[in-house]
Amino acid sequence: GAGVSQSPSNKVTEKGKDVELRCDPISGHTALYWYRQRLGQGLEFLIYFQGNSAPDKSGLPSDRFSAERTGESVSTLTIQRTQQEDSAVYLCASSPRSLYSGANTGELFFGEGSRLTVL
Amino acid sequence: GQQVMQIPQYQHVQEGEDFTTYCNSSTTLSNIQWYKQRPGGHPVFLIQLVKSGEVKKQKRLTFQFGEAKKNSSLHITATQTTDVGTYFCAGDGDKIIFGKGTRLHILP
Incomplete structure (x- = not known):
């Protein structure tokens, strides 16, 4: 597609339910990032993928959070047993950056985000 | 771990x-990026600085990268109402970490 696509755009769920957030990056982009942004706050790093591998999962807040990427394309962020503090906008971004090409291009292209509200 | 501080x-x-707005990293960066987020929107890339001591300009915006590649600044001359938003720096080390941003309000 022309840009990064995220779904759903809005999700309201009850505490304790599981949610899945999807990200379709720009075709050909090797790097994919997930960030969390609480209302009025900055971007909190969660995880990034280089291809289908996640070299750094250090930002995941707890073991309730997991993410995967397949086909060097779509990524899914899963939150199990949601809590009210999980309420936030989850932003996905992709980049043409490759660790192997030596390219220094790290510009991130963001999707519109998935707004999660946990009641 | 890698941290990026931004003030104010x-x-x-x-x-x-x-x-x-000023940005400082706890580690030496390969490059630094700046983004702008309008209210209700998502971050949009403004510029990337790569070289030590680099200065780049975009119309009324001037971006600087420190000699040690650990700090950066964004200066806007003669602000306009269209400049409203939050400006984030993002340090590119082994991963891209964002500062907390500076929210700019323009009084007419």
């Missing part, structure tokens, strides 16, 4: 005044 958190200026 908020800035209110009269339209026409200048504005500066």
Whole structure:
């Protein structure tokens, strides 16, 4: 597609339910990032993928959070047993950056985000 | 771990005044990026600085990268209402980490 696509755009769920957030990056982009942004706050790093591998999962807040990427394309962020503090906008971004090409291009292209509200 | 600090958190200026936000990294960066997020929107890339001591300009915006590649600044000359938003720096080390941003309010 022309840009990064995220779904759903809005999700309201009850505490304790599981949610899945999807990200379709720009075709050909090797790097994919997930960030969390609480209302009025900055971007909190969660995880990034280089291809289908996640070299750094250090930002995941707890073991309730997991993410995967397949086909060097779509990524899914899963939150199990949601809590009210999980309420936030989850932003996905992709980049043409490759660790192997030596390219220094790290510009991130963001999707519109998935707004999660946990009641 | 890699940390990026940004100040100030908020800035209110009269339209026409200048504005500066500062960014400091705990580690040496390969490059630094700047993004702008309008209220209700998503971050949009402004620029990337790669070289030590680099200075780049985009119309009224001037970006600097420190000699040690650990700090950066964004300066806006003669602010306009269209400049409203939050400006984030993002340090590119082994992963891209964002500062907390500076929210710019313009008073007419």
